Structures are given as structure tokens and as C-alpha cells.
Amino acid sequence: MNRQDVKAARGEQADYISSQLLSRAAVLVRLLVKQVRDSEVSRTEAAVLSILSGGSRRVTELAELEGLAQPTMTLLVKRLEENGWVRRGGLPGDGRVTLISITDTGRAVLGAFRAHLFAALRADLEELSDEELATLSSATEALGSFVDALQRRDGR
Secondary structure, three states, X not given: OOHHHHHHHHXXXXXXXXXXXXXHHHHHHHHHHHHOOOOOOOHHHHHHHHHHOOOOEOHHHHXXXXXXXXXXXXXXXXXXXXXXXXXXXXXXXXXXXXXXXXXXHHHHHHHHHHHHHHHHXXXXXXXXXXXXXXXXXXXXXXXXXXXXXXXXXXXX
């Protein structure tokens, strides 16, 4: 294979991954969440709690990160607050800013949700062939390295 063919093949692989990875990951998450329907937390609520487990955020930031309209996020945060999973607080030095923080109860709910998801995923993975499991293991390592490189590039 000459250099041009190698470059074309890499381009085709990149196109395939670009067009398939995100949608398949989203479907995987939806299927796993469907398996744990008895959970007290929705996928979107868990996503917001997960973001907040990394630190307090403004409602506008949460809305942007989740791709929701700010009024929708405001209602979601209100529901999370009513459940005792988040709390509102001010920014020291600027009383106009309200930050949303996860509570210990919210961390516990998120932990239970994740545990159910991981258990469901593990059970599904155990049904795969040895070859499929090894391939997914390698792909997971490669994806982790890719994410790490992106985070380093973005200075996170």
C-alpha cells in the first residue's frame, strides 16, 4: 500500500468513527438507562448531577453543557433542589450570581444510578464472545487515550 492509499484509508476510518461513535454511545446509554427504569433519577438528572460532582455551576453553564434551554434547566434544577439533590448558593463577593451545588444526598443518588448502570453494562458485556470483549477493551483504552489527549490540548 502506498502513502496515498494509507492516507485515504485513515481518512475513511476517521470518517466512519466521526459518523458513528457519538450516536452509538448515545444509544448505548439510552439502552442501559432503559434497563434500570426502577431508578429514582432520570438520565438528564444524572447528567446534571454528574456535572455538579465536578464543582458548582451557574444554571446557564448547566444549560449550555446539557444542550437545554435555560428555562428548561431552571425547572430541572428546581426539581433537583426539591428532591434535596442540589442546593443554590451565592458566589462570594458577587451576590448577583447563584451557583448550583450537589448535596451529599445528590452524590448518593448519582452513585446508586451509576452502580445500576455499571451492573447492567457488565451483565451485557459478559454475554459477548472473548474476541468481542477483547476488541471492546482495546477500543476503550484507545478512547481513553483520545479523551486524555483532547483534554490536554484544551488545557483541562
